[in-house]
Amino acid sequence: MIRYILEPLDYQVGEADNAQDARRLLAQNDYDLILMDWMLPGRSGLDFVKELKQKPRKQTPPVIMLTARADESDKVQGLDSGADDYVTKPFSPRELVARIKAVIRRNSDVEEEKIIEFSGLCIDPVRHQVTLMEHPINLSPAEYNLLHFFMSHPDRAYTRSQILDKVWGDSAYVEERTVDVHIRRLRKLLTPSGHDAFIQTVRGVGYRFTPSSLELARN
Amino acid sequence: MIRYILEPLDYQVGEADNAQDARRLLAQNDYDLILMDWMLPGRSGLDFVKELKQKPRKQTPPVIMLTARADESDKVQGLDSGADDYVTKPFSPRELVARIKAVIRRNSDVEEEKIIEFSGLCIDPVRHQVTLMEHPINLSPAEYNLLHFFMSHPDRAYTRSQILDKVWGDSAYVEERTVDVHIRRLRKLLTPSGHDAFIQTVRGVGYRFTPSSLELARN
DNA sequence: GGCCTTTTGTCAACCAAATGTCATATATTT
């Protein structure tokens, strides 16, 4: 039924009856959104979302949960588990489409794939390349992810724990201090051009990317 | 019953039957508010609030106490223990919701993360940065917390003890005079621009942040 | 598969900033 709502609107729809099929489809295609029924045979949709969200955020599409239970406690659980939104059956096609559009806009590739540039430091997610004054530099995967996170969330202090969640993904348990090491590696790469000043230590909190920090804080 | 009052209003509700469950829920979720019944099995709600408020204020949601005892002495105790408000059973849904809204508004993240500015002195909790006439200054964590507390509670005298509670958290026992030292350090940082006049000594009581005191300062 | 290179996470040593306390100086009140 949902297929017949969405396909006329030019969405491409894939269907999976169970978690295994879902994993296969997800591996083979590049979806903008997952619509998930509360219960999947053999495994609850809830667990499946948790599994998905183990991966770093960008690698997995956003999830809308469909449920028949009007019970609100489930709604809480659904959102806590990592679903991005929640639609209760029965729903109107209009409502469903509205939610879908909202979630996709929030999480769109357009946002993710935008080229970001701050005074000569430029990151191009499509080419997966970073340039410093037009001059390409080599970053390790972790360094790249960290820099991309910072450049897409500038002027905001993050704790090590938040950085780990956003860059490494909610799973992957690593020591908080590891963030320090990667920060240092990034800084070292940016030092020759002076762009390391962008990455600021916020003592007692964590780190902050401040691209307008041409003049350093003095007290 | 409370669940059925709140959920239609789009509040997400979690329930705990005892202190242990409550701790677990609090550790796993990020609540805006705690509604606590006077008695929890095995431990009084009163003690639990005290335990909660050991932590610095921002790390724990505000608490509304629910009680059947109309007894005023209990009410006083409840508030003294750190509860933010107090609702006596029986209560109307309207009253409960009103109190809840009030407390959440007072203590909301929006409030916590708001940029506050008084004649050139500006604190930005998101960036975790303080600027003086657009010019960033470096504060130590303690100085930052103290200033943020003052700027979000202006024109009000606080005793050293209150300041310690709110800024350091109810735990961490430190000498009252220590507040003086931190006040001094803050003042020193604000002196070049004259903003130290905002921090006023209230003899015999403590200190007060009075942002409109540029004129008053030179009487 | 086996070999080599790069990347990654952790650790411990090192360094610097921040903190709390005290003793002394200064101000205010009586």
Add this chain to the structure above:
DNA sequence: AAATATATGACATTTGGTTGACAAAAGGCC
């Protein structure tokens, strides 16, 4: 002037961040 309260400078300690080294893991290449 005495009594009380606050301001200030110095200091030892603690906390937190940086750094270089290293071993394990991952990835590329033949």
